[in-house]
Each structure stands twice: as structure tokens, then as C-alpha cells.
Amino acid sequence: MKIDEIKNTISQIFAMVELEFRRVIHDPTEMVTRAIQPILWLVVFGGVMARAGVFSNIIKSDYITYVTPGVILQSATFIALAYGILLVFERESGLLKRLLASPMPRFNIIVGRSIAGAIRGSIQYLIIIPLAFLVGAHLVPSLINLTLGYIFITYGLIGFTSISIAIASILKTRERFMGIIGAITMPLFFASNALYPIEVMPMWVKVIAQYNPLTYIISGLRNLLIYDSLDIALDLLALTFFNVFSILLATASIHRIIE
Amino acid sequence: MKAVQVKNLVKVYDGKIKALNGVSLEVEEGSICSILGPNGAGKTTLIRIITTQIPQTEGEAKVFGMDVKHEGSKIRNLIGYVPQELSLWTDISAYENLLIYSKIYKIPKDVRDKRIAEVLDLMGLEEAANRVVKTFSGGMLRRLEIASVLLVKPKLIILDEPTIGLDPNARMLVWNKLTEYKKEYNSTIFFATHYMDEAEKYSDKVFLLDMGKLVISGTPSFLKQLVAKEKIYITLKNGNSQKALKVLSKLKEVSIEEANANRFVLSTKSSKKALPKVLNLLYKNNIVVSEVSIKSPSLEDVFIKYTGHKIEEEGNIKQALATRRMIRLGQ
Numbered sequence: 001m002k003i004d005e006i007k008n009t010i011s012q013i014f015a016m017v018e019l020e021f022r023r024v025i026h027d028p029t030e031m032v033t034r035a036i037q038p039i040l041w042l043v044v045f046g047g048v049m050a051r052a053g054v055f056s057n058i059i060k061s062d063y064i065t066y067v068t069p070g071v072i073l074q075s076a077t078f079i080a081l082a083y084g085i086l087l088v089f090e091r092e093s094g095l096l097k098r099l100l101a102s103p104m105p106r107f108n109i110i111v112g113r114s115i116a117g118a119i120r121g122s123i124q125y126l127i128i129i130p131l132a133f134l135v136g137a138h139l140v141p142s143l144i145n146l147t148l149g150y151i152f153i154t155y156g157l158i159g160f161t162s163i164s165i166a167i168a169s170i171l172k173t174r175e176r177f178m179g180i181i182g183a184i185t186m187p188l189f190f191a192s193n194a195l196y197p198i199e200v201m202p203m204w205v206k207v208i209a210q211y212n213p214l215t216y217i218i219s220g221l222r223n224l225l226i227y228d229s230l231d232i233a234l235d236l237l238a239l240t241f242f243n244v245f246s247i248l249l250a251t252a253s254i255h256r257i258i259e
Numbered sequence: 260m261k262a263v264q265v266k267n268l269v270k271v272y273d274g275k276i277k278a279l280n281g282v283s284l285e286v287e288e289g290s291i292c293s294i295l296g297p298n299g300a301g302k303t304t305l306i307r308i309i310t311t312q313i314p315q316t317e318g319e320a321k322v323f324g325m326d327v328k329h330e331g332s333k334i335r336n337l338i339g340y341v342p343q344e345l346s347l348w349t350d351i352s353a354y355e356n357l358l359i360y361s362k363i364y365k366i367p368k369d370v371r372d373k374r375i376a377e378v379l380d381l382m383g384l385e386e387a388a389n390r391v392v393k394t395f396s397g398g399m400l401r402r403l404e405i406a407s408v409l410l411v412k413p414k415l416i417i418l419d420e421p422t423i424g425l426d427p428n429a430r431m432l433v434w435n436k437l438t439e440y441k442k443e444y445n446s447t448i449f450f451a452t453h454y455m456d457e458a459e460k461y462s463d464k465v466f467l468l469d470m471g472k473l474v475i476s477g478t479p480s481f482l483k484q485l486v487a488k489e490k491i492y493i494t495l496k497n498g499n500s501q502k503a504l505k506v507l508s509k510l511k512e513v514s515i516e517e518a519n520a521n522r523f524v525l526s527t528k529s530s531k532k533a534l535p536k537v538l539n540l541l542y543k544n545n546i547v548v549s550e551v552s553i554k555s556p557s558l559e560d561v562f563i564k565y566t567g568h569k570i571e572e573e574g575n576i577k578q579a580l581a582t583r584r585m586i587r588l589g590q
Contacts, residue, residue, distance in 0.1 A: 018358075097310075
């Protein structure tokens, strides 16, 4: 690959990210309203569970702190997984036809939009983390850890956005798409370490949780934000597998959306 | 050099619906060519194959000599395409749309803003540049879409129903801008339409398409001459229609197509010569004429002659309009 080609690839990928930024700036309502639910989880659910002292012998921190990464991921994952609806809209308008007839390779469309969706999702991190500090979560108050956490969660959400694009490409209509997304979000959340440690799960949920990418995002975030540890290599590796797999899957299926 | 070359093109959707049934056509580089036909004729399918969006089932399609199946990425670098529906992000501004497109189309950073300003100016949108696209009228939307294509200075511009749903003024404006651009850069324009006046007025060559097949093609004047006949419409003042029918049927220059109470439709090779004779004859027989009009043959007549049905169906246009409106409001 020549330098020019690499430059063009990066420029095209970032055009897709820039597009998303500009849309959010024109209308940030969704970003704010989406944060309401996790805030309730954190304050009400987290508060009650903390007072009951649940898992106090396992989790090495208070429950509000423990659950913070989990509730961020709950709404962030939903945003990433719902991102594909945008492609369904773009399919109904002529935008996708135009994009697929443009010189931008399909791979660049997928990677660009997956990063865009991931950034849309990780905005939740930026809203909820300060609030978590306010309600007394004991997160590591280090700018480095917090920044690493942001990059890490964004990276982890790329794969979920790609999966969403692949699902949109195959299902094509908004009803079917939202039906599936609604059906997988909660199971994904419950079969992960978002609300409770893996140790307390029944065996069969444990098995699922180990194959659930959400588990690795949350575990990495906990290491960075709660335990002040950089031990995230395994999580990164798992998420890299997931991202590569999802991006390839989405690249292979995107053409189906306009057929 | 042929900009587009299509041979025996067949497209079958889902193994059932035959959208194209052996179409062959050629578009000369530097010309403006149109495909004219009713909805469902296969125009959009043909365009989608040429723009490398979907593969054909059989046959061959080439753009500037390159095969759509194997050299798609090279072709995509040379074409500018506006789909029938809407190819803009409606929740950002006009300028932002062009900026994103300029990056997608790899326009170098140092000329980006200059080019964007140029096309906004050409399309008469400079004052609306920073408005969110949602607030645009139908005509402005189309002009912005065309601006986003001209931005790239494509060798081949492919437009699917470029003026669908626009009022006559907006349509004229779109075409004035397009032809202005064409003159300057000598690009090739290939467009699909179901407006016969548009095909007639703006194209060097028209391909009539119906039910997935090419009906006939040629320059608009060649096609019209195939129908040859002009029509004379006459309305009589008094109820002498029986008598009028009798005298007119003796006249060699015209033949009676329709006789409906006081209204007559005559066809003729030349209305210039026939009309004085018709009027004279009626005058001599004391038949008073209240209205006369002449209609030259149109591409619609050609289409009817070769397919037996009309191009435009009102319902379909309304439907297309409603779709566009929904897309605009929905986002």
C-alpha cells in the first residue's frame, strides 16, 4: 500500500467519524436522555445494593463503585448495538446506495462507522463518570486511568457497532432490527459481570459470560478505574478478536443491505 | 470512447422478478443520454448495475471500457451518482454534507474549500450553506445533491430521476445548472426519467425502456419522426358534427382519429398544409369552428406506438413524491 492510499483510507474513515460528531453536535438530545437510565441504575439500584452490602466479601470495593462500569456499559452497549438503525434509515433514503457507489471501500465504511458508533456509545462514559464521583463511587481519581478507560471502552464498543451493522444488513427493516436488538441487549447484560461478579453465577451463565465480549470491556474498565491496575492485556486481546471478527462479518454482509 | 456499454443485460431479483430482460445500449463519451420509461421499466436496475451496486444476472456492462463486475473500484472513482431517493444527511448543514463527501471522494485538502464554494455558487446555494438540510425545499435538496456530485468533477454523471417531484421552475433550474456544468467540463451525463419532455429537451440520445426491454432508441427528432403524424384538435360551435364528419372524411390530407360530439381529432403529416384546407372546407359548408389547436408528436406518442401504453401514471408519481417527503421529515 502506498502512503497516499493509507492517507486516503484514514481520511475516509475519519470522515465517517466526523459525520457522527457533527450530527451529535447538531442534536445532542439522545446522548443526554440515554444517560438517564444508567444514572437511575447507579443511584437507586446501586445505592440500595450498597446499603445491603451485597457481594462485599468478593468485590473488594463498595457496590456503587463496582457497578459503575457495568451501568455505563449497559447504555453504551445499547447505543452501539442500535447504531445499525441508522443504516436502515440510510438504506431507505438513497444514502447507502450513494456510499456504496462511491470510491470509498466497504471496509472503510464499516471501520469508520463502527468507530463512529463506538464514540457515540462512549459519550455515556463521559457523562456518567463525573456523576459517579458525585454519588460517592471510589474510582481511581487519576486523569491517566480515566483517559485510558475512555479509549478502552471506545475500542471495545467498535465490535458491537460492527455486529449491529451486520444485523442491519441482513434484517433490513427497522421493525425486525429493533426487535432483535431489544431481544439481545438484556441477556447480554445479565450474562456478563456488569451487575455481579462471575464467581456468584450458576455454571451455565458463567460459561456464557466467558464468551460475552461485554465481560471483557467491564473487567478491563474495573481494573483501570477501580483497582488501579494496568492488567488489561487479556481483555484487550479478547476484544481485538471480537472487533476483527465483527468488522469482517459486517464488511462481508454490508452489500446485502442494498440488494 | 464509450462511456457506458451494455450488452444483453439481464437482471433477475430473487430468482423471480425479471427487471432487465436483455438490454443492450451504448452511451457516447461527452453526450447527454437518457433512459425514458414508466416506473418498473428497469431504469433504476440498469443504473444500479452500471454504478456497481448490484451484479447483473447475465450479460456484460462496461463503463469507460472497464467491466462492472471486476473493475468496480476503478469505475467508482470516475462516476458521480445521484440516486432517485435522497443522498444527503438531513441533520447536518449543506456545507457539512459537501465536506464529508469531499473526504469520501478523496479531494485533496488544499482545494476542498475552494471546490465546495464553487459548487455551492454554481448551484445557487451559497446563502443556504450553513442551514441544516432538513429545512431545504425539494428543489434545493436536488441541487445540493447535484452539487455534491459535481464537487468531484466526475467523467460520467449518472442521475436517477434527477427532477422527480419538482415544480417546473425548480426542474428548469436544475437542468440549467447541469447543462452549464456540462458545457464547461464536457462530462458525460446519463440519466433516467419518466418525464418525456425532459428526455426530449436535454438529451442527445434517448433510450425508451419498457418492462425490462429496450423498445427503441435514437435522437429525439429521429424518434418523433417515427410517429410522423401531427394532430389537429377542432371544436365546433354548432351541432353540425354529422356534416363535419362527412366533409372531413373526404379530405385526403387528414385522417379522423376521434370524433366525439363537437370535438374532432385529426392526424396529418403536416398541419401547416392541412389546417388551411380543413378550415376552408368547414367554412364553405357553414360549419363554425370555435377552437383549433395543433399538437406535434412527442416521445410519449413514440412510446405509445411501440408499447401500446403511456409512460406517465399519475399515481406512481404521487407515491414517489410521498416517499421523498417522508424521507425528509422522518430523519
